[in-house]
Amino acid sequence: MKKVKKVTQKELLNEKNNLVNEAMKFDLDKLNFDSINIKNPNSVNGEKKSSLYKEKLNKQQRKQTRNKRNKLVNNVIFYAKNKQVKELKETIKEFNSFYKETYLLNDNSINSIASKNSDKDTIEKIAFFFNIVKGMK
Numbered sequence: 262m263k264k265v266k267k268v269t270q271k272e273l274l275n276e277k278n279n280l281v282n283e284a285m286k287f288d289l290d291k292l293n294f295d296s297i298n299i300k301n302p303n304s305v306n307g308e309k310k311s312s313l314y315k316e317k318l319n320k321q322q323r324k325q326t327r328n329k330r331n332k333l334v335n336n337v338i339f340y341a342k343n344k345q346v347k348e349l350k351e352t353i354k355e356f357n358s359f360y361k362e363t364y365l366l367n368d369n370s371i372n373s374i375a376s377k378n379s380d381k382d383t384i385e386k387i388a389f390f391f392n393i394v395k396g397m398k
Contacts, residue, residue: 315365334390336352337393341393349397
């Protein structure tokens with residue numbers, strides 16, 4: 262018969278807090294930049310659907326929005342890779358403002374800024390980007 266160790270609520274809370282604190286530690290050195298295709302910060306990729314946006318956008322407005330999103334995503338990845346923390350924080354702040362103004366869903370998910378028919382590179386970049394953004398908070 263197994264013996265059950267009695268644990269107090271305080272011990273459980275301390276263990277939970279330690280695990281949460283450990284999970285929240287973020288180190289740019291531990292990110293694997295080799296797994297993502299990083300291009301010039303001004304490069305762009307495509308997507309199609311306006312249902313992601315707060316207001317109805319025409320084709321040109323969607324293109325401009327995608328270009329701005331991609332520029333910000335690429336810049337964040339570029340600054341993180343090069344450990345330019347000041348520029349990284351400024352770009353994340355700029356993205357957060359743009360994100361809240363433009364997109365319907367603001368939950369830092371891939372689906373909130375990329376349509377389901379986006380290419381694989383775009384999806385990977387955005388996923389990598391959100392990992393960086395979440396880690397810098």
